[in-house]
Amino acid sequence: MIDVWVNGQQRKVPREATVEDVVRLVTGADCLDGIAVARAEEVVPAGAWSRTCVTTGDRLEILGAVAGG
Amino acid sequence: MSDDLVIAGRTFRSRLILGTGGASDDALLERTLRASGTELTTVAMRRVDGSRAGTLSGLMREAGVSLLPNTAGCRTARDALLTARLARESLGTPWVKLEVVADDDTLLPDAPELLRAASLLVDDGFTVLAYTNDDPALALRLQRLGCAAVMPLGSPIGTGLGILNPHNIRLIASTLHVPVILDAGVGTASDAALAMELGCDGVLLASAVNRAQDPELMATAMAHAVTAGRAAFRAGRIPRRDRALASSPHQGRPEFSPPTSLIDSGARA
Numbered sequence: 001m002i003d004v005w006v007n008g009q010q011r012k013v014p015r016e017a018t019v020e021d022v023v024r025l026v027t028g029a030d031c032l033d034g035i036a037v038a039r040a041e042e043v044v045p046a047g048a049w050s051r052t053c054v055t056t057g058d059r060l061e062i063l064g065a066v067a068g069g
Numbered sequence: 070m071s072d073d074l075v076i077a078g079r080t081f082r083s084r085l086i087l088g089t090g091g092a093s094d095d096a097l098l099e100r101t102l103r104a105s106g107t108e109l110t111t112v113a114m115r116r117v118d119g120s121r122a123g124t125l126s127g128l129m130r131e132a133g134v135s136l137l138p139n140t141a142g143c144r145t146a147r148d149a150l151l152t153a154r155l156a157r158e159s160l161g162t163p164w165v166k167l168e169v170v171a172d173d174d175t176l177l178p179d180a181p182e183l184l185r186a187a188s189l190l191v192d193d194g195f196t197v198l199a200y201t202n203d204d205p206a207l208a209l210r211l212q213r214l215g216c217a218a219v220m221p222l223g224s225p226i227g228t229g230l231g232i233l234n235p236h237n238i239r240l241i242a243s244t245l246h247v248p249v250i251l252d253a254g255v256g257t258a259s260d261a262a263l264a265m266e267l268g269c270d271g272v273l274l275a276s277a278v279n280r281a282q283d284p285e286l287m288a289t290a291m292a293h294a295v296t297a298g299r300a301a302f303r304a305g306r307i308p309r310r311d312r313a314l315a316s317s318p319h320q321g322r323p324e325f326s327p328p329t330s331l332i333d334s335g336a337r338a
Contacts, residue, residue, distance in 0.1 A: 065156070068111065069090050
């Protein structure tokens with residue numbers, strides 16, 4: 001397992017986990033529409049989630065639209 | 070004759086943009102959006118809560134309303150750019166309501182960061198609707214940077230204080246050639262009507278409706294107010310006068326008693 005930061009919280013995820021794995025872990029959702037991910041202040045396009053592995057110390061922000069503005 | 074609002078080449082029949090901020094209940098929000106007649110609504114980008122991931126965007130699609138993501142909460146141009154990019158990725162729209170505020174207490178725009186952010190976002194291909202102060206010079210700078218619409222505040226977000234500087238709002242609306250949308254501070258329907266009478270092309274509001282005792286009814290009121298204010302603006306109001314101007318003709322008035330003037334009598338006393 002490795003430590004990563006997801007939405008401001010430290011979490012342990014399997015070594016070789018992908019961004020998609022982490023998104024599913026955090027959201028618990030089958031449908032990932034309407035979600036966007038930033039890693040190290042760069043957007044990770046949804047099409048690249050399944051082939052982008054996270055590494056120790058990565059900081060991910062996983063966002064979606066909420067009522068506001 | 071059609072009188073549609075056009076922003077960045079896109080036509081809107083409604084000049085009211087209703088934000089989702091302050092809405093507590095999805096079903097009520099959907100009814101409120103429908104009652105308002107809006108075709109565009111704002112959303113904020115926040116860390117996902119697993120149980121609600123992606124639900125809001127689906128609800129809006131069902132209501133037939135397009136999403137306008139915002140950068141609410143951003144203090145810097147860098148944060149605004151990343152938030153806008155995440156919104157574009159998440160929602161598939163290059164449209165963004167750009168907000169860069171100075172502090173959480175006033176939520177007033179931070180002008181230098183706002184200009185920097187507007188420049189970065191326009192260069193990155195965004196259609197930028199910029200929330201700004203009621204400052205004509207700043208509004209012109211945002212237009213010059215390529216913003217698709219400029220959105221001056223009536224008063225600080227969520228205050229419901231109405232339009233505190235109508236002179237500046239009128240000046241901005243009459244000077245810019247991109248749409249000017251009054252954004253923030255609307256408390257009730259007359260504020261929205263006034264914005265339109267001052268020449269604004271549209272009104273964006275959220276709290277006034279979503280935090281009203283009856284949001285659905287207030288949404289209807291706002292739709293009427295925006296329509297009425299727009300019609301009044303186009304119709305052209307009469308000039309203000311210091312003294313009365315009789316609407317009935319002087320000619321042919323009967324003389325039942327000698328004519329007197331209270332003002333003349335007062336001057337003699």
